[in-house]
Amino acid sequence: MSVSEGKKTMKEKFMAEIKKVAQQATKMTPEELKFSYKGILYPSLLCSEATFQAMEKLDAREDDVLIVTYPKCGTNWTIKILHEMLFEIHNKEPTLDQAMLEFGKPEKYEYLNQQPSPRVMSSHITYENIPKTFFEKKTKMLIILRNPKDTAVSYYHFSNNNPVLPSYESWDLFFKDYITGNVIYGSYFDFTLQWEKHIDDGNILVLTFEDMKADLPKELKKICDFYGLALTDEQIKLVQEKTTFSSMKQNSTKSHGNLGNVFFRKGEVGDWKSLFTEEQSKEVDAQFEKYLAGTKLGNMINYEKYCTF
Template sequence: MSGSEDPKQTNREKFQAEMQRTLEKAKTMTPEELKFSYKGILYPSILCSEATFQAMEGFEAREDDVLIITYPKCGTNWAIKILHQMLFELHNKEPTIDQAMFEFGKPEKYKYLNEQPSPRVISSHLTHENISKSLFEKKTKILIILRNPKDAAVSYYHFSNNNPVLPSYSSWDAFFKDFITGDVIYGSYFDYALGWEKYLDGGNVLLLTFEDMKTDLIAELKKICDFYGFSLTDEQLQKVQENTTFQSMKDKSSESHGNLGNVFFRKGEIGDWKSLFTEEQSKELDAKFEKHLAGTKFGEKINYPKYCTY
């Protein structure tokens, strides 16, 4: 590397080049080939593998790891950006690993992760059963981001149809049928939430929502700082906010996510579900929510009456 090269730029270019190769490969695969089942849950076959899941068992968690848990399209990249930005303000620490999910990649990635300096930002869509047990043994602090299921479903539909690594759908109706039954990549939204709910009383989980982050980002950033013990000044917190609004991230998405920038950062709105849901579908999901999440802490946090009714 010559002295004029920016390591940060070089790493980003390598990541984007790898992403482009993955996309080209995905375009040659059928919808069925793009998914595989592991322990009863569907995963993107081009990004995950049984060998990688097995290698994950050798991952060594640390108490100061930052674990971000989200169901797909509930604020994953947003949370990752926030935590990286906070660590940059605190320690001038650039991200040392790409922003791919914990479960993505080849089996040797965990050896690489084990060599990375603390604190490490780790993000995952995995259920509590399938993620590395080491994270629980070390009592790693977990930031869980929720999003109301109707907006999550609509966002997931558009994401699936615009991201070549995921199976596409002929219509919203076809996607909704799979979403409501949990026959989508990463499985049931409701089972996922219920599984992670078990860990809320352990003292090491912070539960936030996409909607609260959209409504008052600075207040939610302060909660994250308090949770992780980050001593950011008001000026630093303001910088984090400016760099992590949805619009700011969307404006820079071509730098962070290449050609898929607009796929990862589409609208980021509350209430977009009304653009696709029929009245019958809305009632069907209402009943599903009532059966599985009503009366739970997750269900209360989502504020379903406010965000999921006409």
């Protein structure tokens, strides 16, 4: 079998698995689509207690690339960026079916251990649930932040269009769960605050969705410098062209099948104003003030610029 045939087979297998899981989800209630582990909700069709336990023993490597985000903060975008960067340097094709650290069956980690370096992995889990070997090996982690209001609106649409997540009859019902942390992956504010305590550890780079939208070449250069990827200006330009939102949305059916438009909906800054009431806006303002105001990550989010009417 040629390399191109092998790549095609891997992609077809990945797409078939997505289709199978989506079909399973149609027969399940919103409650059945989630389960709780250590006090946080996860999608039951994608995660399991056995997988989380097996993940704790994952053997991390110093040259792994770990992207960590709260849901809908630029996960797929950043994964694509790193894959394109590594393709330019190593001609290394992505391992689509293993990208999200906590998804899949326990045996996936045996497969991951056999993969050549550098491995690109991503996760939505909190700092305290990241496997300890990532910290022991001082693996470099890339954290992507997005303002909490745009995150909420994007997450609402994503929940209602992604069959493996519980759907909501209204924005108001979703907002009630979002503000209390009763959504899949828990509280945005708890997640962000945990990382705030560790951003000076030396192996963490924090970027924001808004800065990436405003000046992608500048942020791509930061990623290259952080991971020691010696891309030329021409290569960075190629990566930029392949990873604009419009380019990724255009190719989303190839990368994500029928769920392409679910993963790449708008990708805009300020879309929160389309759904938020003034009262809801003030509720998020209060949460931000309580958890993140005056912190380094809170300052990076540039709340006043992006989260006021």
